[in-house]
Amino acid sequence: MIERLSPNFDERRLPVTMLVLHYTGMPDAQSAIDWLANPESRVSAHYVVTEDGQVVHMVPEDKRAWHAGQSYWRGISDVNSASIGIEIVNPGHEWGYRPFPQAQIDALIPLVHDIVTRYGITRGNIVGHSDVAPDRKQDPGELFPWAKLARLRLALPRPTKYLMDPLWSDGAFLLALERFGYDIKEPEAAVRAFQRRFRPEMIDGIIDGECRAILLALLLPKPQGD
Numbered sequence: 575m576i577e578r579l580s581p582n583f584d585e586r587r588l589p590v591t592m593l594v595l596h597y598t599g600m601p602d603a604q605s606a607i608d609w610l611a612n613p614e615s616r617v618s619a620h621y622v623v624t625e626d627g628q629v630v631h632m633v634p635e636d637k638r639a640w641h642a643g644q645s646y647w648r649g650i651s652d653v654n655s656a657s658i659g660i661e662i663v664n665p666g667h668e669w670g671y672r673p674f675p676q677a678q679i680d681a682l683i684p685l686v687h688d689i690v691t692r693y694g695i696t697r698g699n700i701v702g703h704s705d706v707a708p709d710r711k712q713d714p715g716e717l718f719p720w721a722k723l724a725r726l727r728l729a730l731p732r733p734t735k736y737l738m739d740p741l742w743s744d745g746a747f748l749l750a751l752e753r754f755g756y757d758i759k760e761p762e763a764a765v766r767a768f769q770r771r772f773r774p775e776m777i778d779g780i781i782d783g784e785c786r787a788i789l790l791a792l793l794l795p796k797p798q799g800d
Contacts, residue, residue: 575629580611582618583637588650590635592657592699593689594642594706597713598622599666606663607632616640619659625674627681635689645706646757648699653706658689662714673717686728697730698755708767709760716774732772733791739783740790747781750789 596619598606603624609615610622610632619641622630633639641659650656662682664674690700702718703711724731742750748758751768758764762779769777772788 575631577631578607578611580618580632580639581613582610582616582640583633584640586636586638586655588652588655590656590658590693591695592647592650592653592701593686593695594653594657594659594701594703595686595714595718596641596659596661596703596711597664597666597715597718598661599664599668599713601665601669603663606661610661617643619661621659621685622661622663623678623682623685624663625678627675627677629681629685642703642706643710645703647701647706648755658693660685662718664714667712667715671715671717674714674719679719679722683723683726683728686723687726690728697724697727700729701755702767702771704767704770705756708756709763712770716770716777720771730792733788736784736787736791737794738790739787742786744781747786747789750793754789754793 600606600609607622607630610618618633618639620633620635620639622632635658638654639659640654642653642657645653647653662674662678665671689695703713720729721732723729748761751764752758756764756768765781765785766777766779769785773784
């Protein structure tokens, strides 16, 4: 791990209960790191993970990095205060979105494991930027290997067995989505964010039977110890 400290932080107002994963969305790692360290940018993150597996520490964990912006998750509207933010170098949808290299994920996994273990962060609070800001963000995007993290209990898995389609109305689905954690002020954006995370092969913003069944499976109580 190397240090490139950013001045873009302030004091936390909440205990850490969340981890938010981003992609940098810039042409290359150096541009992203320079931007996060620039006081004029007014953005930062606690860590950056480069494509070759280098971890860059930018903001002390006890400080409030400015990575999530206007965001919301499970009743928390000051996500920056309640979270650790990790930027994962990737050009993103604007600059040529591509799969995340193995070396990068191999470096990310122990970093995530260390953070969530120290703070007791639950799998349901390990989220993407698009989950907490669905009307503004797409990152880390549909190519991010959530399933790999889920196999290590570092993220919620996509349900593989759907008990049934609950046949909710669209309004009922959105209320259930809000109960799960999403901000539903922009309904289509919230549905797209849910799909990007839990059904990335089809991101159309349309509430269908598969979406309803996946969400129901996520909301059902899990066996003890799961």
